[in-house]
Amino acid sequence: MMLDPLEKLFRDLQLRLEDYLQPVLLNPSYRVFYADGLRFDSSPCIANMVREIGTKISPHEVPGYLSLMADLSRMLDDVVPAFVRRNYRSVLDLMTPRSLSLLVKHRLLKNLSKQVAEYVHDPRLRMLFTFQTMYLGLSPLSAPWVYGILTYMESGEGVWFPRGGMYQIIRALEKIAQQQGVHIHTGTAVQRVIIEGGRARGVQMANGETVPADVVVLNADVPTAYARLLPDTPVARRRWRNSCSALVFCIGYEGRLPDLLHHNVHFSADFERNLQEIFVQKVVPSDPSFYTCLSVRTEPDDAPDGCENLYVLVPVPNRSGQDATPMADTVLAKVLARLEREVGLSWQSVRFVEQITPADWEGMGLWQGAAFGLSHDFFQSTCFRPSNRAPFEGVYFVGASTVPGNGIPMVLISAELLQERITQEVGSKWTKV
Ligand SMILES: Cc1cc2nc3c(=O)[nH]c(=O)nc-3n(C[C@H](O)[C@H](O)[C@H](O)COP(=O)(O)OP(=O)(O)OC[C@H]3O[C@@H](n4cnc5c(N)ncnc54)[C@H](O)[C@@H]3O)c2cc1C
Structure with a gap:
């Protein structure tokens, strides 16, 4: 999401981004699987979204979606230069007339979930336009409205994939650093x-x-x-205070799962309870929401012929709460059972599973195994x-x-x-x- 900082980096270095990276806009961005069986394809293309919302949810929700995008776009334009691209020296830096006027103008500290509910009424759309704070390891129920800018970065500007995978970004930066004489020690x-x-x-x-x-x-x-x-x-x-943690499963799958796109989001039947469990009770969710990715949809060479690379990410509490590490197999079983119902996954076709647990994140130096850093x-x-x-x-x-x-x-x-x-x-x- 948000290509601008990457583009700026290359501009600052007087290099051409396209000489190092080929970002591909994914359209749809991802498919959402709701527990009631609805499948919704989220897209940065307004016409596609109007059709999805109008035909699958309700035409009455379309005007709310359009005004939400318009308001969030204005908020993003104001917030990034005023609050994000900014070095602070003290709290006084937040008290400038400009910052205070933006705070009031956009009602930045109001509750995100409540604000989105003023635009769209269907609970499925409310989930769709708030869950992005989970990328920061933050509950949309307690997040301030200002984090709606994440919704806009995704639904308004779209989701990009660098050809060759995310690691190409690291390779590109490494190459540029070495061209500038930087010596990199590894290992x-x-x-x-x-x-x-x-x-x-x-x-x-x-x-x-x-x-x-x-x-x-x-x-x-x-x-x-x-x-x-x-x-x-x-x-x-x-x-x-730390962000949540995540259980990650990298699954080698023999066969095809054609109903899954490159990115997919699977919401639990009771999303609010799911969030309360992760962020308030800090217990491993009983019915987890999760994200799946098949990069093979965009990069056919990412899996052997006739196979798919299924990546699953399940948000769980960080290790200040119940540790999901010893429960990884139980959570995986729930995920696979849901994928069996939803997209016809066959357990027999799972060739291997590699796990990354909260204990692994902690071992990599992330405090309390908080996968997304400080809250x-x-x-x-x-x-x-x-x-x-x-x-x-x-x-x-x-x-x-x-x-x-x-x-x-x-x-x-x-x-x-x-x-x-x-x-x-x-x-x-x-x-x-
Ligand atoms: C599961 C998951 C999925 C994510 N998905 C996305 C996504 O789709 N899009 C997105 O924008 N962001 C995503 N993120 C977030 C993104 O990966 C991080 O915000 C980003 O990588 C943080 O960058 P960083 O440079 O701060 O830290 P890191 O990328 O963690 O880099 C820190 C480096 O420092 C090294 N290091 C630490 N301690 C030492 C030491 N003592 N000596 C030597 N080296 C050390 C580490 O090994 C590591 O290589 C995801 C994060 C997770 C966990």
Whole structure:
């Protein structure tokens, strides 16, 4: 979603995006499977959406959909420059006349679910236009209306897939970095940041090597970095609130599942209860909603002939609540049973399953196994989110748990903000990162 930060990155580097990446617009974006049997194809094409809503839900809902998109589009245009693409120094930065007027104009802090309900009435459309906050690991029931911009990025601007898969983005950035003379070390963890006299001197690697540096930029999860990589400070003991976690199943399937598109969303029969279980009771959902992906629909070489690569993502609580790790097989059985009913999956055709559990996410350095980093609630967003500047001279953060937040477009903006901050603070003193 949101190609703009990627395009900006290439513009800033005076390179052509199309020389490195071929983004394909998926249309439909994804298929939604509701528990009552309805299948709905969501699309950034207004004509398609008007037809889907008019024929499958109700023509009376069409005007509400159109005004929702129009209002969200205006909100996105205002919110991104004013609140997202912005380095904060203190809470006062949020109190500017411009920010306050936008807060009132768009009613940004109202409840997302309640606001969407003012535009569309069918519960299935309300789910469709709010569930995107789950990409941030945030419940749409408690999210503020401002997160409706995610709905617009998806339903208004569309969902893109880089030819060759998501990893092509990493390959492209790696290639560009190397062309600019960056040396990338892999396969060795950074054990700690060397701080002397309150300022960065370099990093100590797990293999015993030390790399001297004037500026250290940490891309690790912020709570983990404070707890494990930096000297103890009061920030390290803060009680962070985290996003949810996820069970991921990568399934090798022999046969075809023609009813599934590249992306699919499967809503539980009682979505509200599902959200309460994940975010309030913090228990493994009894009837989980989940997402499925078959990249083979766009990249036929992603699976052997006659087979499909079925990826399943189930949102579950992070490890501050009930740990879904030991329940992975039970959850998988529920998912497969639903796919059997919904799209005719055959259990006998499942050749292998690889799992990623909350314990695995935690093992990868994500605090409490929160797959989507720090929660994006009000007091962990904008000026309240951990700053990209650590309380040591020359130490900075970039990525999902600092400003502005989680997701590939946001972490690219995070890099823009970091570049701006380092240039201002270190300027010509900056010799090496
Ligand atoms: C299941 C799942 C699905 C998602 N789907 C999407 C999607 O469809 N679209 C989207 O935009 N976003 C998606 N996201 C979110 C997106 O992946 C993240 O927001 C993004 O990758 C975060 O980037 P980052 O650079 O902050 O961290 P990461 O991508 O996690 O990179 C941090 C890197 O630092 C390394 N590291 C950490 N500690 C150390 C250390 N001590 N020493 C050396 N290296 C270290 C890690 O190994 C890792 O490679 C998804 C996330 C998950 C979990």
